[in-house]
Amino acid sequence: MKTRSALKFSVTLTCVAVLLAACGKKSEDTSAAVATVNGEKITQAQLDYATRQVVAARPGASAPDASLVLQGLVEQRLAVQKAEKDKLDRNPGVLQALEAARKDALARYYVEQLAAKVPKPSADEIKQYYEGHPANFAHRNAYVIQKVDARVAPDQAAALAASAQAAGGAAAVVDLLKAKGTAVNVTETTQAAESLGPLLPKISTMSAGQTIAIPQPQGLTALTLVEVKPQPVTLAQSQQVIEQFLWNQKKREALQAETKDLRAKARIDYLGKFAPGTTPAPAASAAQPETAPMTLPSSPASAASAGG
Numbered sequence: 001m002k003t004r005s006a007l008k009f010s011v012t013l014t015c016v017a018v019l020l021a022a023c024g025k026k027s028e029d030t031s032a033a034v035a036t037v038n039g040e041k042i043t044q045a046q047l048d049y050a051t052r053q054v055v056a057a058r059p060g061a062s063a064p065d066a067s068l069v070l071q072g073l074v075e076q077r078l079a080v081q082k083a084e085k086d087k088l089d090r091n092p093g094v095l096q097a098l099e100a101a102r103k104d105a106l107a108r109y110y111v112e113q114l115a116a117k118v119p120k121p122s123a124d125e126i127k128q129y130y131e132g133h134p135a136n137f138a139h140r141n142a143y144v145i146q147k148v149d150a151r152v153a154p155d156q157a158a159a160l161a162a163s164a165q166a167a168g169g170a171a172a173v174v175d176l177l178k179a180k181g182t183a184v185n186v187t188e189t190t191q192a193a194e195s196l197g198p199l200l201p202k203i204s205t206m207s208a209g210q211t212i213a214i215p216q217p218q219g220l221t222a223l224t225l226v227e228v229k230p231q232p233v234t235l236a237q238s239q240q241v242i243e244q245f246l247w248n249q250k251k252r253e254a255l256q257a258e259t260k261d262l263r264a265k266a267r268i269d270y271l272g273k274f275a276p277g278t279t280p281a282p283a284a285s286a287a288q289p290e291t292a293p294m295t296l297p298s299s300p301a302s303a304a305s306a307g308g
Contacts, residue, residue, distance in 0.1 A: 029043050029045050029046070031043045031044040031045040031046075032044050034047055034070060035070060035073070035074060037074055037077040037078060037081065038081060040077060040081070042070070042073050042074065042077060046073065047066065047069060047070055047073065050069050050072070050073055051063075051064060051066065051069050054069055054072075111255060114254065114255065114258055115251040115254065115255065117254075118247070118250050118251045118254045119250075120243060120247050121242075121243055121246040121247055121250065125246060126235075126239055126242045126243055126246065127235065129242050129245075129246060130235050130238060130239075130242060135193055135200055135201075135204050136193055136194055136200075136233075137232070137233045137234075137235070137238055138232055138233075138234075139232065140192075140193050140194075140230075140231050140232050140233050141193055141204070141228050141229060141230055141231060142190050142191065142192050142193070142228075142229040142231045143190070143191050143193070143196070143203055143225060143227075143228060143229070144188065144189075144190050144191075144225075144226040144227035144228075144229065145188070145189060145190075145191055145203070145223055145224065145225060145226065146170040146173070146174075146186065146187070146188045146223070146224040146226050147186070147187050147188070147189070147221065147222070147223055148164075148173055148174055148177050148184065148185070148186050148221070148222040148224070149183075149184070149185045149216075149219065149220075149221050150177040150178075150180075150181030150182065150183065150184045150185075150219050150220050150222075151181055151182045151183045151218055151219040152177075152180060152181040152182075152219045152220050156180070157215040157216075157219065157220050158215065160176075160177070160180055160181070160213070160220055161213035161214070161215055161220055161222075162213075163176060163180075164176055164177065164211055164213040164220070164222045165210075165211050165212060165213050165222075167211060168209065169209045169224070170209070170211075170224040170226055173211050173222050173224050174186055177220070177222060181219060181220065183219075188226065190229070192231070193231075199212075199223075203223075203225060206225045207225070208225055208226060208227055208228060209224070209225065209226075210224070210225055211223065211224040211225075
């Protein structure tokens with residue numbers, strides 16, 4: 001089992017090897033050696049770096065066993081040594097991958113340094129966000145919702161949607177759609193306010209028994225509010241996650257502004273098939289998450305309720 005896990009780690013660590021090799025000049029590593037492979041040292045600093053990369057590649061998972069990560073590094077080093085012996089480090093594809101990894105690493109570290117300079121939101125900003133989203137916090141509810149999916153003819157969907165919304169309660173909606181539609185599927189779930197997304201403004205104003213019906217490409221979906229369960233979240237409970245949420249938002253905005261500024265100051269010429277007049281010019285990207293990975297909670301309220 002450990003051997004299999006080590007092999008899985010070695011796959012992830014192959015990416016680490018590319019990044020390390022792509023750094024050009026090797027920085028002086030004075031940390032203690034934790035292993036040698038044919039006389040070549042694997043240091044504590046390299047093990048620590050590899051461990052961080054494995055953790056980043058497996059969000060939510062427990063921290064990896066250091067011995068497994070080390071075994072992955074040993075296997076990686078053996079593969080690298082054999083590749084160098086076979087002169088694969090001169091392969092054009094390998095050189096291209098190393099150069100791409102070098103540019104990616106430089107861009108990522110630049111973005112990380114830029115984001116680190118963004119100040120955290122103030123207490124007033126956190127409070128203002130909390131008070132501005134009562135449905136997600138102070139007046140937060142969980143909603144028991146019956147969902148009915150049914151196939152209906154396209155020309156009947158609008159009329160059936162109106163009838164479903166006028167029906168008197170969850171059972172009546174089910175009976176109606178079973179009588180008028182086919183392939184009827186009924187489910188009932190409890191949804192936290194923040195999980196409803198754009199439906200929240202509508203659902204939060206409904207009373208138990210009311211239905212909204214949404215035409216679909218192949219039929220109709222009817223959502224009936226069965227029950228409302230108050231689940232408020234206090235400012236104290238949500239302060240930390242709101243702070244992180246707003247801070248990440250500020251970082252994204254800073255990255256977008258920086259990207260816009262860099263593009264404005266740079267000379268960028270699209271050539272060949274990308275030249276103006278041959279095809280639409282590539283759109284300006286606004287600090288993509290791929291360039292600066294920042295994991296956000298789906299909503300501050302969801303993280304607050306989970307932690308509280």
